Each structure stands twice: as C-alpha cells, then as structure tokens.
Amino acid sequence: MQDTPLIELSQVTVRYGDPDSGTLALTQTSLRIDRGDFVALVGPSGCGKSTILKLVAGLLTASSGGVLLNGREANCKGIGIGLAFQNPTMMPWLTIRENIMIPLKIVEPYRGQYARKKKGEFAEKADAMLARVGLAGFGDKRPWELSGGMLQRASLCRALIHEPQLLLLDEPFGALDSFTREELWDILQQLWMDTGSTVLLVTHDLREAAYLANRVCVMSSRPGRILEDCPVPFPRPRSEETTYQPECVSLIHSLRKQIADARAGEPTQENA
Numbered sequence: 664m665q666d667t668p669l670i671e672l673s674q675v676t677v678r679y680g681d682p683d684s685g686t687l688a689l690t691q692t693s694l695r696i697d698r699g700d701f702v703a704l705v706g707p708s709g710c711g712k713s714t715i716l717k718l719v720a721g722l723l724t725a726s727s728g729g730v731l732l733n734g735r736e737a738n739c740k741g742i743g744i745g746l747a748f749q750n751p752t753m754m755p756w757l758t759i760r761e762n763i764m765i766p767l768k769i770v771e772p773y774r775g776q777y778a779r780k781k782k783g784e785f786a787e788k789a790d791a792m793l794a795r796v797g798l799a800g801f802g803d804k805r806p807w808e809l810s811g812g813m814l815q816r817a818s819l820c821r822a823l824i825h826e827p828q829l830l831l832l833d834e835p836f837g838a839l840d841s842f843t844r845e846e847l848w849d850i851l852q853q854l855w856m857d858t859g860s861t862v863l864l865v866t867h868d869l870r871e872a873a874y875l876a877n878r879v880c881v882m883s884s885r886p887g888r889i890l891e892d893c894p895v896p897f898p899r900p901r902s903e904e905t906t907y908q909p910e911c912v913s914l915i916h917s918l919r920k921q922i923a924d925a926r927a928g929e930p931t932q933e934n935a
C-alpha cells in the first residue's frame with residue numbers, strides 16, 4: 664500500500680471572482696508530492712503557479728476538486744508550513760533576529776513558550792540559523808541595514824525556524840543577481856538535505872529548477888494544469904557545475920521547449 668502523500672491535488676479547478684465569468688486560473692490540475700520530495704513548478708507567466716501554492720497553504724479554496732495535505736483538507740493549521748517569497752517582507756521596527764523568530768510567536772507548540780524562551784533558547788536557535796546561511800553576527804541589525812541577498816537568506820531562516828514539514832517558495836531568488844542566487848541555491852539544497860522538509864518551489868529559472876528539484880512539473884498556459892512531470896536524476900549534492908553538464912543542459916532545453924510550446928498553445932512532446 665502506498666503512503667499518504669503530503670500534498671495531493673485531484674482535478675482541481677480555481678476560478679477567481681465571479682463563479683461563472685471570473686478568471687479561470689486552474690483546470691483539471693492534479694499533483695501528488697510525497698514527503699521529503701523537492702518539486703519545482705514552472706510554466707508560462709500567469710498559468711496558475713502561485714495559485715497552486717495558495718491552495719496548498721490553505722489561503723485559497725478550490726472551486727472544485729480536492730486539495731489534501733497529509734490526507735486532510737488543506738487549511739492553514741493542518742501541518743507546519745514555511746513560506747518565502749520574491750520580496751522578503753521584514754518588519755522594519757524589529758531586528759533581524761526578532762523577524763526570524765516571528766513564526767515561533769505564532770505556531771504551536773512554540774507559541775506557548777515564546778514569552779519565556781525568546782531571549783534564550785529561541786534567540787540561540789535564530790542565531791544558529793543565521794550562521795548556517797552566512798549571516799553570523801547580523802541578528803541585531805535592522806532589515807534596512809542588509810542587502811537584498813542577505814534579506815533573502817534571513818527570510819529562508821524565518822521560513823524554516825519552526826521546522827515546518829513543508830516549505831513553499833514563490834520565486835524566492837527572482838530579484839537577486841546571478842552570483843547571489845547561485846549561492847542561495849547551494850544553501851537551500853543543504854538546508855533541504857539536512858532537514859528532510861518537503862519543498863514546493865515556483866520559479867521561472869529553469870537552471871534553478873534543474874539544480875534544486877527532484878521533479879520539475881511543467882504547466883500549461885492559463886487555465887493551468889500540469890502537462891509534464893520531469894524527473895531530475897542528477898546526484899546530490901549538486902553544484903553550479905552540475906547545471907553545465909550535457910545531461911542537465913539537455914533537460915533545461917527540453918523544459919524550455921515544453922514551456923514555449925505551452926505558451927504557443929501547442930501540445931508538448933517530452934524531450935522533443
């Protein structure tokens with residue numbers, strides 16, 4: 664018997680706004696993600712990638728079809744979820760350490776212990792995470808004192824500090840220069856390998872998808888659905904060099920072609 668997947672979308676439809684005439688964002692979308700997997704969602708702009716993340720996070724309800732998390736209907740409280748987006752929103756009046764500790768203030772079982780532990784154990788946990796991402800000593804700084812890349816590192820710490828089972832990432836490195844982005848791929852890969860979290864990553868960067876993911880799911884143009892589910896078989900840990908190996912280059916070309924076909928509304932052919 665197969666284990667219950669952590670995420671299961673079955674024949675999901677999402678229509679925003681008016682139930683008859685609103686924007687149809689997703690149709691017949693099915694996706695299964697097992698615990699510990701790392702899945703990248705790619706596809707034409709506006710095809711519904713972020714909509715899938717919102718469904719999984721319990722921030723949006725499907726118009727029809729099923730969205731199960733750990734076998735139960737998805738809602739914000741079902742399992743621990745970490746979130747990181749393209750532009751990390753930090754509270755400017757808090758230090759970086761305090762920003763990172765925000766999930767501990769909100770999520771049980773940490774919430775009940777927050778008042779007692781925020782100056783001791785929790786602060787040490789935040790500092791240890793900052794050190795993991797190369798930001799040792801930055802805990803007392805305010806957000807405006809950090810660069811975009813540093814803020815994105817801190818935002819990864821905040822997404823992971825409550826040890827979530829699931830990490831949802833929406834173009835987290837999209838706004839960064841390519842060197843910083845590649846450094847953060849390495850950091851994210853290490854964090855994923857160490858924590859065993861399940862990751863669902865939305866990205867427009869196909870090299871990023873091939874570097875990080877175990878599977879890349881290619882979506883059709885809006886209304887979106889999953890067209891192809893491409894395994895990424897390269898051994899771990901991967902490095903920037905991995906993305907220049909012929910097998911990886913050919914995978915990236917194939918993904919690019921599938922998305923170009925999807926944008927043109929043509930049927931895709933795997934590895935064409």
Ligand SMILES: Nc1ncnc2c1ncn2[C@@H]1O[C@H](COP(=O)(O)OP(=O)(O)OP(=O)(O)O)[C@@H](O)[C@H]1O
Pocket residue numbers: 679680686687688707708709710711712713714715885
């Ligand atoms: N709250 C909303 N109300 C109405 N329409 C929406 C809403 N959110 C998204 N949409 C529409 O639904 C479609 C899918 O949006 P979504 O943000 O999921 O796409 P995406 O693939 O993440 O886009 P991108 O790659 O450009 O970030 C788009 O046409 C978008 O305009």
